[in-house]
Amino acid sequence: MKAFISLLAALPLTSFLLHPAAPAPKYAVADIPAALREGAHAVLRADDEVITVKSAGRLVHTVHRVVTVLDAAGDDQGRQMVSYDALRTLSYLRGAVYDADGRLLHQLRPAEIHDQGMGDAGGSFMTDVRVRYADLRQPQTPYTVEFEYEIVSDNTLFYPDWQPQEVEGGAVQSATLRVLTPAALPLRYQERQLPAGSKVVHTSTSGQETYLWQLANLPAVEEEEDAPPLSYTTPAVVLAPGTFEVQGHKGSAATWQGLGQWSYALNAGRDQLPPATVAKVQALVKDAPDARTKAQRIYEMLQGSTRYISVQLGLGGWQTFPASSVATNGYGDCKALSNYTTALLAAAGVPAYVALVGAGADQPDLRADFPSSQFNHAIVCVPLAQAGRPDTLWLECTSQTEAFGYMGSFTGNRHALLVTPDGGKLVATPRYGAAENRLTRRVDLTLDATGGVTATARTLRTGQEQDGYAQLMHQMGPVEQKKYVTDRLKLPTFTLTKFNLAAAPAKAAPGIVETLGLSLPGFAAPSGKRVFINPNLLSRLPALPAQVGERHTPVWLTDACLHADTVRLHLPAGFRPETLPAPVQLSTPYGVYSSQYQNLPDGSVQYIRRLELKRGQLPASAYSGYIDFRRKISAADKVQVVLLKTES
Numbered sequence: 001m002k003a004f005i006s007l008l009a010a011l012p013l014t015s016f017l018l019h020p021a022a023p024a025p026k027y028a029v030a031d032i033p034a035a036l037r038e039g040a041h042a043v044l045r046a047d048d049e050v051i052t053v054k055s056a057g058r059l060v061h062t063v064h065r066v067v068t069v070l071d072a073a074g075d076d077q078g079r080q081m082v083s084y085d086a087l088r089t090l091s092y093l094r095g096a097v098y099d100a101d102g103r104l105l106h107q108l109r110p111a112e113i114h115d116q117g118m119g120d121a122g123g124s125f126m127t128d129v130r131v132r133y134a135d136l137r138q139p140q141t142p143y144t145v146e147f148e149y150e151i152v153s154d155n156t157l158f159y160p161d162w163q164p165q166e167v168e169g170g171a172v173q174s175a176t177l178r179v180l181t182p183a184a185l186p187l188r189y190q191e192r193q194l195p196a197g198s199k200v201v202h203t204s205t206s207g208q209e210t211y212l213w214q215l216a217n218l219p220a221v222e223e224e225e226d227a228p229p230l231s232y233t234t235p236a237v238v239l240a241p242g243t244f245e246v247q248g249h250k251g252s253a254a255t256w257q258g259l260g261q262w263s264y265a266l267n268a269g270r271d272q273l274p275p276a277t278v279a280k281v282q283a284l285v286k287d288a289p290d291a292r293t294k295a296q297r298i299y300e301m302l303q304g305s306t307r308y309i310s311v312q313l314g315l316g317g318w319q320t321f322p323a324s325s326v327a328t329n330g331y332g333d334c335k336a337l338s339n340y341t342t343a344l345l346a347a348a349g350v351p352a353y354v355a356l357v358g359a360g361a362d363q364p365d366l367r368a369d370f371p372s373s374q375f376n377h378a379i380v381c382v383p384l385a386q387a388g389r390p391d392t393l394w395l396e397c398t399s400q401t402e403a404f405g406y407m408g409s410f411t412g413n414r415h416a417l418l419v420t421p422d423g424g425k426l427v428a429t430p431r432y433g434a435a436e437n438r439l440t441r442r443v444d445l446t447l448d449a450t451g452g453v454t455a456t457a458r459t460l461r462t463g464q465e466q467d468g469y470a471q472l473m474h475q476m477g478p479v480e481q482k483k484y485v486t487d488r489l490k491l492p493t494f495t496l497t498k499f500n501l502a503a504a505p506a507k508a509a510p511g512i513v514e515t516l517g518l519s520l521p522g523f524a525a526p527s528g529k530r531v532f533i534n535p536n537l538l539s540r541l542p543a544l545p546a547q548v549g550e551r552h553t554p555v556w557l558t559d560a561c562l563h564a565d566t567v568r569l570h571l572p573a574g575f576r577p578e579t580l581p582a583p584v585q586l587s588t589p590y591g592v593y594s595s596q597y598q599n600l601p602d603g604s605v606q607y608i609r610r611l612e613l614k615r616g617q618l619p620a621s622a623y624s625g626y627i628d629f630r631r632k633i634s635a636a637d638k639v640q641v642v643l644l645k646t647e648s
Helices: 002-010 072-078 256-267 275-285 291-305 323-329 334-347 463-475 478-488 620-637
Strands: 042-055 058-069 079-084 088-098 104-107 114-117 125-127 130-135 143-153 170-182 188-192 201-205 208-218 236-240 243-246 249-252 310-312 353-357 377-382 393-395 415-420 423-428 438-447 453-462 495-503 511-520 530-533 555-557 561-570 575-579 584-587 591-599 605-613 616-618 641-645
Touching: 058 072, 072 079, 072 143, 079 088, 079 143, 088 130, 249 256, 256 353, 256 415, 256 423, 275 291, 275 334, 291 334, 291 393, 323 334, 334 353, 334 377, 377 415, 438 463, 438 530, 453 463, 463 478, 463 495, 463 511, 463 561, 478 495, 555 620, 584 620, 591 620, 616 620
Parallel strands: 042 170, 125 310, 438 561
Antiparallel strands: 042 058, 058 143, 079 130, 088 104, 088 143, 114 130, 170 208, 188 236, 201 208, 243 249, 353 377, 353 415, 377 393, 415 423, 438 453, 453 511, 495 511, 530 641, 555 616, 561 605, 575 641, 584 591, 591 605
C-alpha cells in the first residue's frame, strides 16, 4: 500500500486534473452554401428573435444573431450596438468570435463592453438614452461573430420590426421571428416583400397567441441606382400594437385617429402661456390685416427668441414641455416648440395644430395603410382660407433661419399626422415640384486669344434646390463656404476670383443667389486655326453606369426640378464660330431636355439649356429607358463649339 502511495506521489499532479475540452467548432465558413457567398460581404448565419408581449405596457425582446464577415466591406457586422433608456432595460449583452473553421477565438468580456450616453458626443441634448457597444472585428477575414441580448421595454408604443436583410451585400442563411402575445392583446402586423410561399404560422394555446416567420437562403442584394431603399425591397415583418400603455397612459394604435387621440390627450393642458406673453402677442398682431400676417409675425418672434434642444427623457420623448416653460426658458425640442407656437397663434386668434411627421431628406414617406408610430419630428399646421379656398400654412419651429411657411426636403412631399381634439388625421405636407425647385443660371464666358477663359456666373436656386445652400449660408463662415463650393466645381485648373451667397427676395419658395467669378487659364487652347470649347461649364449631368444583368427593383425618381441655363460666349478679335452644335430635344416619362446654340448680332455665341426632371415611381423595366435618357443628356452636355481663327 505504501509503495502504491509512493508511486502516486511520484506522478505529476496534471495526470489527475482533467483539461476542459475545447468547444466543438461551429459556424465554419465552409458550411455556408456557395450561392450565399457569391457577391456577399457578410452572411447572416442565424437571426433568431423572440418578442414576448407581457402586458399592454411591457414586452421582452431577445435576439440571437450570428454573422460571418467575408471581407473588409462587411466589417461593420462585427460590431453590435444596443440602445436603452428609462423605459427600455438591457438585461444582458453577450458575444463571441470564431475563426474561419469555426473555432472559438474569443469570448466577449464585460470589461470590453462600452457604455455611453447619447448626449456624450456633445450637442443640444437632454436624453436618458444610452448605448452599449461591443466590437469583435478581426484583422483578418473571414471570421464569425455571435451576439445575444435582451431588452425589456415598458414602452409598447413601439414594437420591434424584423428585417434580417437590412444591408447591401448581406446574405441570409437562416432567420426566424417568433411573437408571443396574450389573446386579449392581438398582434397587428404587415408582411412586406416576403418570398413566394412564405407565410406566418399562427397557433393558439391557453389564451396565448404565437406567430412564427422563417426565412432561409436569401442571396446577397446590391442596391441599384435610383432604387427604393432596402427597407422597401427586402423581406420584412412590421409589428404594431392594437392597444398600448406608456407610464400609465393608455392608447390605441389600431387607427390613425386613435394614435392621434393618445398624443392629444398626453399633451392636453400644456398650452397655457404666461399673461405677459399673451399680451406681447396681442400687441404684436393688433394691426395685422389677416391670419397669415399674424402667423408670420409670430413665427419671426419665435425664431428670434427660442432655440432648439433635443429632449428624450422617458415619457418626454412624446410629452411636451409646457408652453409656459418655453416662454420662460427660451428653449425646447420639436414638440415643445411646436406646442408653444400653436399656443402663441391661439393667443392671436389663429387656430393651429401640431403635426407628427417622419422627417429627413432621405426618409421615405410613411406607410399610410399601417397605422403605427412612424414619426420622429413635430411641426405645426395652420389651416387658413383665402378667397374661400383652403390655404394651409406649415411651420418648422426648430429652425432660427428657415423661411416662413417652407418645409423643403426635410418634411415636405410626405404625409403627417395632424393631432386634433377629434384624434389623428393623416394629411399631406406641401408638395414641391419643378415649379418650386428651380435652378436658373446666367454665365458669361470671355475667351482670350491664348485659350484662357474668365467667367462670371449668377445662379438662383429656389425650393429644394436651395436647401443645402441655405444651410451652407447660415451654418458656415465665408472660408468654409468658399472651400465647399471650390471642392465641388468639376473643372480643370481654375481660380475662384469671386464668391458670394445671398438670400433672394421671397417668392413662392425661398431662394439663394450664388455669384461666382472664375479664371481658367488654358481652358480652350487653340489647335492650329481652331479652338474647341464647351460652353456648359457648370451644369453637366453625368451618365449613369450601365445596368449589369437584370434590373430587380423599381425606378424611384424622388426629386422634381427645373434647371435653366443661359451662357454667353464672348469671342476674342479674329475668331468666329465655324460650326455650332445641332439643337437637341428630348421628351420622356423621366423628364424633358433641350439645348440650342445661336450666333448673336454682337458676335457672341449663346447657349441655352433646359432640363426638367420628373418625380415618379416606375417599374424596373423602365430603367433602360432612363439610362438612355441620361446618356443622351450627358452627350449633349459635352458637345463643343468649334471656333475658327480668321486670317488677319
